[in-house]
Amino acid sequence: MQGRLIIVSAPSGSGKSTIVQYLMQEHPEFNLAFSISATSRPPRGKEQHGVEYFFLSPEEFREKIQAGEFLEYEEVYQDRFYGTLKSQVEHQLEEGQNVVFDVDVKGGCNIKQFYGDRALSIFIQPPSIDELRRRLLHRATDDAEQIERRLAKAEEEMSYAPRFDYILVNDDLETAKAEAVELLNNFLS
Ligand code: ADP
């Protein structure tokens, strides 16, 4: 049986990775596999090639765009490309895994449109922009300029929320995790 798709999008710092990692580590019954995207940004912290992302140079990324290798891609920040490789997704779905996508809001809408009912799209909403800033500062993985760039983009990204199947407010983390589990239970059963 072919797998299904779970798309998780949100402004950076909303808690997407935290919630996705929780689902993948603590709920093996969902049979989740992470869709490894390609990006032209450099690795952050302990990130490894082929684990969090396939890290490519901007030139390599452009070559793959030309070759039609992406299901979708976006230049999320200037010169910072992110994209989903067709080969990667199809391989995981054929194996019967349910594939989880951590993609920007536009990519999320594109993947949902392509796969329709086979996909569940979830928008993770932070309680406020101020709280988003606090989380990004606390995460301490980006410099001040990058944080301001991410926040500047966040307001526009928030306007995409109504296009998603479900808006999950990540205020109290435990509540958000439980809500995510319920959503996946309903969708995958
Ligand atoms: P994203 O993947 O959306 O960029 P992260 O999962 O990296 O966001 O979360 C950003 C930061 O906020 C991390 O330091 C994380 O531990 C923290 N965080 C996540 N959810 C909450 C929450 N509900 N309350 C407080 N801090 C949170």
Ligand code: 5GP
């Ligand atoms: P980060 O640099 O924090 O890892 O990711 C920045 C943004 O790029 C996030 O909003 C993330 O969801 C998005 N992103 C990651 N992979 C993809 C992808 O394959 N496609 C698209 N469209 N966005 C992606």
